[in-house]
Amino acid sequence: MNNTPIVTTSALTKVYGSDATQVTALNGVSAAFAAGTFTAIMGPSGSGKSTMMHCLAGLDTPTSGSVLIDGVQLVGMPDKELTKLRRDKIGFIFQAFNLLPTHTAAQNILLPLELSGSKVNPALFRNLVEALGISDRLNHLPSQLSGGQQQRVAVARALISRPAVVFADEPTGALDSRSSAGLLAFLRQAAQGGQTIIMVTHDPRAASYTDRALLLRDGQIVSDIAHPSEDTVMAAMKTLDN
Numbered sequence: 335m336n337n338t339p340i341v342t343t344s345a346l347t348k349v350y351g352s353d354a355t356q357v358t359a360l361n362g363v364s365a366a367f368a369a370g371t372f373t374a375i376m377g378p379s380g381s382g383k384s385t386m387m388h389c390l391a392g393l394d395t396p397t398s399g400s401v402l403i404d405g406v407q408l409v410g411m412p413d414k415e416l417t418k419l420r421r422d423k424i425g426f427i428f429q430a431f432n433l434l435p436t437h438t439a440a441q442n443i444l445l446p447l448e449l450s451g452s453k454v455n456p457a458l459f460r461n462l463v464e465a466l467g468i469s470d471r472l473n474h475l476p477s478q479l480s481g482g483q484q485q486r487v488a489v490a491r492a493l494i495s496r497p498a499v500v501f502a503d504e505p506t507g508a509l510d511s512r513s514s515a516g517l518l519a520f521l522r523q524a525a526q527g528g529q530t531i532i533m534v535t536h537d538p539r540a541a542s543y544t545d546r547a548l549l550l551r552d553g554q555i556v557s558d559i560a561h562p563s564e565d566t567v568m569a570a571m572k573t574l575d576n
């Protein structure tokens with residue numbers, strides 16, 4: 335692990351809508367994420383977790399503030415360049431999977447490589463699908479898979495191109511505890527291998543696999559916990575309820 339931040343955001347603000355229906359989803363978030371670290375983003379529903387992930391990954395445009403990925407400013411970047419940067423450096427595991435319904439599991443996993451014209455690393459492919467327990471589901475369509483299996487296909491798709499930064503929005507949300515533990519161990523290993531993982535989770539046990547937990551409330555970071563244990567995170571989350 336080195337200490338140079340690969341993701342840096344400052345004064346990140348996102349306001350949705352206008353006038354009466356205006357919602358401030360992010361209210362001046364600043365944070366830096368060192369390369370090779372695994373971070374949990376936590377906080378009550380509606381606190382801005384998904385918005386923060388989307389803005390950091392260049393999938394949504396902040397109202398103000400800056401986002402640097404590997405030293406490059408994302409905010410204001412022309413679409414074409416942004417698409418290329420996302421393809422080269424970022425993996426995103428969506429809360430709603432976003433698999434292509436007409437593609438098999440294997441085709442979905444290999445899609446990012448196809449789009450960038452890169453070759454698959456067969457050892458990595460095998461390693462991923464085995465670690466995620468989907469090797470016997472590769473020829474199935476998403477509609478033939480359970481929610482948990484679809485989620486694991488989405489995880490494999492985000493990791494197959496070995497992106498420097500992986501954003502995961504509740505990647506264990508649809509998994510049973512055994513598959514969860516497997517996926518979390520896998521993400522932790524990816525971070526140890528130098529990838530930077532930023533994961534939204536509600537689960538204190540999932541947070542205990544990470545190096546750091548950031549707690550959001552009302553669009554602001556209210557707590558930054560190093561080496562979070564299940565108990566520390568649970569206690570910190572309780573104070574948010576008040």
Ligand code: ADP
Pocket residue numbers: 350351357358359377378379380381382383384385386
């Ligand atoms: P979380 O992921 O922590 O549950 P979100 O980032 O999804 O929170 O949402 C933060 C706030 O922004 C919520 O109040 C939500 O209703 C609002 N919000 C999110 N997306 C939109 C949108 N596209 N349009 C309007 N409001 C939105």
Ligand code: MG
Pocket residue numbers: 383384385429
């Ligand atoms: Mg969310």
